[in-house]
Amino acid sequence: MASYLGMEAHTGFFIKAISFLAVVMTLGELSQRCYCWGATVLLLWGMLSSELVGLGSDDCIAVLAALVFLRAVPLIYRRALTVAATYPLALTFPYAKHIL
Numbered sequence: 001m002a003s004y005l006g007m008e009a010h011t012g013f014f015i016k017a018i019s020f021l022a023v024v025m026t027l028g029e030l031s032q033r034c035y036c037w038g039a040t041v042l043l044l045w046g047m048l049s050s051e052l053v054g055l056g057s058d059d060c061i062a063v064l065a066a067l068v069f070l071r072a073v074p075l076i077y078r079r080a081l082t083v084a085a086t087y088p089l090a091l092t093f094p095y096a097k098h099i100l
Contacts, residue, residue, distance in 0.1 A: 011058045014065040021072040
């Protein structure tokens, strides 16, 4: 298969990124959503590597990494906001309770 996107050198990074984002997206829950994501990735892999689209395995991994990243951005943003909102309060509460 020909490589259209030229991502052969970055395949290892994309696999690590997909794995990390999958863990972050399913952290604390292993519900039906996790299985749906797995099935979606397998279907996309089959479609992208078929003769209809004709991408190589490296290019398929790059496309899947981009899609997983786009899906993970709102989830990471929500978790970062939660940590930013609760962590300072947790640090200052022991001192604030003595003042009040």
